[in-house]
Amino acid sequence: MSLLKFLGLHPHETRPGDTDTVRRIVGELEQMPPERARYLAAFAYVLSRVANADLQISEPETRMMERIIQEIGQLPEEQAVLVVQIAKAQNRLVGGTEDFLVTREFRQIATPEQCRQLIDCLFAVSTADDSISSAEENQIWQVATELGMARDEFAALRLRYRDKREVLKTFREQLK
Secondary structure, three states, X not given: OOHHHHOOOOHHHOOOOOOHHHHXXXXXXOOOXXXXXXXXXXXXXXXXXXXXXXXXXXXXXXXXXXXXXXXXXXXXXXXXXXXXXXXXHHHHHHHHHHHHHHHHHHHHHOOHHHHHHHHHHHHHHHHHHOOEOHHHHHHHHHHHHHOOOXXXXXXXXXXXXXXXXXXHHHHHHHHO
């Protein structure tokens, strides 16, 4: 058995622009149509990118990512857990190198509504441990920028999570 096949990669299914991260997760989602698998792979990776922005992915963040991937991908729990674990591992391994590439790929395959959904899910993952750190918020803004989202649209999505923003919590504490 070739190393590529063992890792779940099939060279005949790759496309120009695919990253190793996306190909690895797609291999785990073989039974899905390839375009759907690429979408979920990129979605999961970007979730892990933001969860790891503060250099720690908490257990609540991991559980939230699993629920999101299970729901969006309509996957059984075991498969969603596997996708999230691979995305987290790939992020830790090649995060700085692949972040922009995977997000760019997501932008190419997603609709504007799916991009908004991703940003909303990024905020949901960040609030899983009851607080959005400044590092996470900055990373979400970076992703939104890479997806071509306008500042006012980003601000409208972020508004729903204002009570969890660490920067505002700190500000409120200083006013007391």
